[in-house]
Amino acid sequence: MDKNIYEPIRCTVTEVVTESPAIKTVKLKPVKEFAFLAGQFASLTVPGVGEAPFTPSSSPYDREKIEFTVMKAGRVTSAIHNLKQGDIVGVRGPYGKPYPLDYYKGKEILLVGGGVGLAPLRALFFALMETVENYKKIVFCCGAKTPEDYIYKDRILDQWHDFCDKFPLSFRITVDKKCPDWKYGEGVVTKTLDGLDVDIKNSVAVVCGPPIMMKFTTLKLLEIGYEDAQIYLSMERKMYCGVGHCRHCLIGDLFVCKDGPVFTYDQLKGKPNIWV
Amino acid sequence: METLYISKKDWDSFIKGKCAGNIIFAPFENGSSLFYGKADAFNYADIVYDRARPVEPLRMFLLPFRERVVPEPEKIPDIVVMGAAACDLKGLEILDNVFLKSEYKDQNYAKRRNKTLLISFDCLAPYPTCFCELVGVHPYPEAGFDINISLSEEGILADVGSEKGMAFIGNDQKFFQASGEQVKKREEQRKKTVETLKESNRSYDFTRIDRMKGLSQTELWKVPREVENCVQCGSCTNNCPTCVCFLLEDTGNSEMLKKNKVWDSCLFPGYARMAAGASPRATLYDRYSNRLLCKYWYMVENFGIKGCTGCGRCIAGCIGKIDKRAVITEVLREKR
Numbered sequence: 210m211d212k213n214i215y216e217p218i219r220c221t222v223t224e225v226v227t228e229s230p231a232i233k234t235v236k237l238k239p240v241k242e243f244a245f246l247a248g249q250f251a252s253l254t255v256p257g258v259g260e261a262p263f264t265p266s267s268s269p270y271d272r273e274k275i276e277f278t279v280m281k282a283g284r285v286t287s288a289i290h291n292l293k294q295g296d297i298v299g300v301r302g303p304y305g306k307p308y309p310l311d312y313y314k315g316k317e318i319l320l321v322g323g324g325v326g327l328a329p330l331r332a333l334f335f336a337l338m339e340t341v342e343n344y345k346k347i348v349f350c351c352g353a354k355t356p357e358d359y360i361y362k363d364r365i366l367d368q369w370h371d372f373c374d375k376f377p378l379s380f381r382i383t384v385d386k387k388c389p390d391w392k393y394g395e396g397v398v399t400k401t402l403d404g405l406d407v408d409i410k411n412s413v414a415v416v417c418g419p420p421i422m423m424k425f426t427t428l429k430l431l432e433i434g435y436e437d438a439q440i441y442l443s444m445e446r447k448m449y450c451g452v453g454h455c456r457h458c459l460i461g462d463l464f465v466c467k468d469g470p471v472f473t474y475d476q477l478k479g480k481p482n483i484w485v
Numbered sequence: 486m487e488t489l490y491i492s493k494k495d496w497d498s499f500i501k502g503k504c505a506g507n508i509i510f511a512p513f514e515n516g517s518s519l520f521y522g523k524a525d526a527f528n529y530a531d532i533v534y535d536r537a538r539p540v541e542p543l544r545m546f547l548l549p550f551r552e553r554v555v556p557e558p559e560k561i562p563d564i565v566v567m568g569a570a571a572c573d574l575k576g577l578e579i580l581d582n583v584f585l586k587s588e589y590k591d592q593n594y595a596k597r598r599n600k601t602l603l604i605s606f607d608c609l610a611p612y613p614t615c616f617c618e619l620v621g622v623h624p625y626p627e628a629g630f631d632i633n634i635s636l637s638e639e640g641i642l643a644d645v646g647s648e649k650g651m652a653f654i655g656n657d658q659k660f661f662q663a664s665g666e667q668v669k670k671r672e673e674q675r676k677k678t679v680e681t682l683k684e685s686n687r688s689y690d691f692t693r694i695d696r697m698k699g700l701s702q703t704e705l706w707k708v709p710r711e712v713e714n715c716v717q718c719g720s721c722t723n724n725c726p727t728c729v730c731f732l733l734e735d736t737g738n739s740e741m742l743k744k745n746k747v748w749d750s751c752l753f754p755g756y757a758r759m760a761a762g763a764s765p766r767a768t769l770y771d772r773y774s775n776r777l778l779c780k781y782w783y784m785v786e787n788f789g790i791k792g793c794t795g796c797g798r799c800i801a802g803c804i805g806k807i808d809k810r811a812v813i814t815e816v817l818r819e820k821r
Contacts, residue, residue, distance in 0.1 A: 214589045215554040215733070215744050256739045261760070283760030297739035420763070446765065447757050449733045449749075452589035456730045456779070457749070457757065460765070461701070462786035467588070481701035481778070482765040 214452055217254050217299025218243060222292050223274065228360035229353075232325050233290050234266065234278040239300060242272045247310070247336040248329065248443075248471045251302030252451045253277055255288040262304075262448045264470065266328035268335035275300065278328035278360060304451040305470045308333055308415065308441065310340065317346040317407050321426050323398045323418030324353055327360055329443055330417050338372065346377040348407055352398030352422070353384050356391045366393075398422060399429040409434045415471075417443040424484040427474055437475035444469050444477070487651075488663040492640040495659035501529045503565070503653075510546065512539040512568035512606075521545075521568070532567065534636040537608040537615055537624070538796050542726040543573035544580060547597045548748075554593060554733070555744035561596045565653075567604040567634075572617050572796035574605055574629035576726025582788040583729050593746075602649055605630040607675065611682050614797030616810055618682045619691040622794050625675045635671050642671055689810040693817050694791075697781035700820060706770040709815040714805030715773050719750035721799035721809075722776065727784070727792045730756070751775050777813065 220237035227233050245251065250264040267276035281290045292298065318337065322330040330349075337347060349369075353359040359366070365380065372378050381401035383394035394401065398418070414435055416426050423442055430440050446458035446465045458465035461480035463472065477483045491499065503509060504525050511532040512519040519539040524532060546566050552558060584591035585598070608615070608624035617624055626633045631650030635642040642663050645651050654660055706712055722728040730749045737743030749756060752772050758764040766772045784792030800808050 211590050211592055211595070213555065213557065213592060215746075216556070217742060219742070254735060254742060254744075256737050256742055257735055259735050260733055260744075280761075286760055299742050445759065447759050449731070453587055454583055454589070454591060454729065455732065455749070456751075457732070459779070459783060461778075462783040479699065481775075482771065485759075485763045485765045 215301065215450075217252070217301040220275070220298050220300050222294055222296040222298060224294060225292055228278060228362075229358045231358070232278060232280045232360050234276055234360075235289060235292055235298075236267075236274060236276045237298065237300065238274055243275050243300060243303075244272050245269055245275075245303035246307030247333040248308035249303035249305050250451075250470055251275070251277075251300050251304065252448075253285075253289065254299035254301075255285060255292070256297065256299065258288040259285040260299075260449070261285040261289075262451060262466070264329035264332065264443070266331045268339075269332060270335065270339055278325060278331070280325040302451060304466055306468070308336075308471055310336060310343075313413055314343045315345060315411075317348070317412040318344050319348045319350065319405070319407055319412055319414040321350045321398060321402070321414060321416045321418070322352070323422040323426075324358065325360065326418030326422070326443065327351060327365070328417075330415065331361060331364075333415065334369075341376050341378075345411070346407065348379050348381065348405065350381045350398060350401040351383070352401070352418070355386050356384055356388050359384070397425070399425050402426070402429050402433060405433065409439075413439050413441060415441045420445075420485040437478060438473045440474040441471050442474060442477065443471055444483075487645045488668055489643045489645065489654070489660040490640060490663040490667055491643060491660045493636070496634075496641045496643075497530055499657060499659060500524065500532070500567075501526055504529055507565050508562060509565040509567060511566075512536070519568070521566070524567070534568075534606055534634060534641075535609045537611045538570035538572055538798070539568055540724075540798070542576065542724055542796070542798060543569045543603075544576060544726055544729075546601060547577075547580060547594055548729065548731075551734075551745050551747045552593055553743065554746050555737075555742055558593050561593070561600055563600045563602070565602045565604065567606070569603055569605045569626075569630070570608050570796070571605065571624055571626040572615075572622055572794035573726045574603070574626050575622050575794040576796070577629055578790055579727040579784060579788060579792055580729060582790075602653060603630045604632045604634060604650075607633070607635040607671075608678055609636065609674070611678060611685070612797060612801065613685055614800040615682060615795065616686045616689065616797055617795030618679060619686050619689060619810065620694070620791055620793050620795040623675070624678045624682060635674070637670065637674055639667065639670070642667060686810065689814045690817065691810075691813065694781055694813070696817060696820060697778060697813075698785075699782070700816060701771075701774060701778055703768055703770045703774075705816060705819060706774040708819050709812040711805065711807045712770060712773050712812060714807055715752065715769055716804050717752045717754065717769065717772065718804050719752050720802040720804060722750040722752060723748065724798035724802045726794055726796055726798070727780070751779070777809065781813075
């Protein structure tokens with residue numbers, strides 16, 4: 210008998226971490242193994258409230274637990290923020306196409322993330338670190354509105370920097386508006402793309418963040434010499450089914466759920482209202 | 486395909502007999518319109534064979550307005566649906582592409598599709614809103630049915646389109662092989678209906694409909710004045726044989742997860758609106774054009790066939806009295 214495509218896997222909330230005033234990470238333990246690849250997403254059900262799609266922010270190599278970093282923005286995300294340890298939720302997926310890591314082999318990888326957009330990039334970063342010998346260089350550009358809005362602070366600003374000594378990895382960190390004890394850059398995330406030490410011809414840029422940030426980052430990347438097909442964008446749309454049936458997530462003829470959620474800019478160019 | 490002949494009287498008593506032991510839905514007149522109703526041993530003679538598509542799209546039998554998807558749905562019965570028009574059968578091609586020929590098969594749809602026997606009818610008197618000929622569909626079913634009925638003064642020609650259809654007829658002795666003469670007469674009758682449709686659609690130009698691809702500019706859709714009359718009621722999408730959009734509704738609790746699939750409409754302002762409030766289709770013009778672009782651009786890319794079958798229900802049901810044919814003609818003319 211065919212599988213019921215809408216049946217979620219039951220998961221127990223093991224921990225809820227407050228990342229910033231508007232963003233929390235929920236850590237889940239699924240009753241059975243949940244495997245996904247970096248860039249793929251899953252649908253998270255809060256029983257009786259609703260369901261919404263999120264890209265896990267945990268390592269794809271850890272199949273025992275799964276983490277979602279969620280900004281409080283509406284009905285379902287508010288319910289997610291209210292979750293407590295021991296609560297039951299449902300997860301179904303994974304859906305969509307992952308980042309093409311095989312294709313990234315031998316390349317210099319530029320990651321550009323803003324705000325809660327750092328969540329999918331965290332999963333990608335874990336995956337890249339597992340296979341770090343495959344890539345020539347990794348440059349991770351991170352932005353947030355203020356230091357208070359930075360998520361994964363302990364990792365981005367601290368823990369992950371240990372990797373920089375061992376691997377060709379560097380971070381470029383900024384906030385739109387700094388506070389007195391902030392020792393990193395100030396300015397929107399596109400500023401971190403000035404003076405990049407990257408061999409652009411042999412590079413891919415992976416961008417994730419709010420639409421306005423993705424738009425201006427894309428324009429900046431094109432300006433500094435990236436081609437349309439070298440720019441990978443994580444698209445977000447209202448979504449229900451996740452499997453290409455309900456048509457809510459269409460960007461023109463492209464389904465965010467099954468053709469995406471990661472698209473290259475040349476796939477998206479010319480489609481209606483891509484920057485929302 | 487086998488074509489059989491049966492007199493109208495014998496067909497009526499055949500259907501009367503089938504009403505015992507089968508759940509049969511068929512078109513009946515109600516006011517001046519045809520609505521699907523349950524056929525039984527008392528009303529079988531009132532089934533209308535000589536008109537065009539019923540008010541409701543065929544898809545309502547396969548995709549109920551609200552259905553449970555988690556946990557498993559209730560038992561789905563076998564049904565017979567009579568009276569679907571060619572436009573509706575064509576619409577099933579879209580539905581099959583979405584729900585069956587996908588990496589993820591919709592179990593409910595698959596079951597219902599499997600448990601539905603389709604007896605389609607030739608259209609004999611198309612409505613002024615019908616425009617199948619403009620989108621390459623003819624007013625008589627050629628495929629996708631189990632049995633197709635063509636009524637004429639002489640009686641009924643029944644095309645048998647599947648083994649299921651053949652089994653439904655069984656070894657009823659009132660059916661005969663249709664003669665070449667009878668089939669030829671039907672061709673003439675069909676040609677006449679085609680001519681009627683072409684005549685009633687003479688003022689609309691769909692010849693360059695393929696150029697809808699890329700026409701998503703908000704300003705362009707302000708050109709046909711009637712678009713502003715759209716009140717975003719969702720009538721066009723609810724009546725459409727190929728609109729499949731739905732939302733999922735959660736009604737369970739942590740003991741038991743429950744999900745329903747419920748019809749949605751891309752005309753509703755909340756349809757594409759995301760959690761923080763941003764919408765990729767912020768204006769009425771974006772939403773109105775999205776529906777047409779979905780039919781003539783997106784579905785063509787997705788499935789290789791147009792999502793519009795020319796049934797005209799979206800025109801007939803429009804509260805704002807928008808004639809899609811005129812809108813499309815004007816937009817294509819504007820872009821020439």
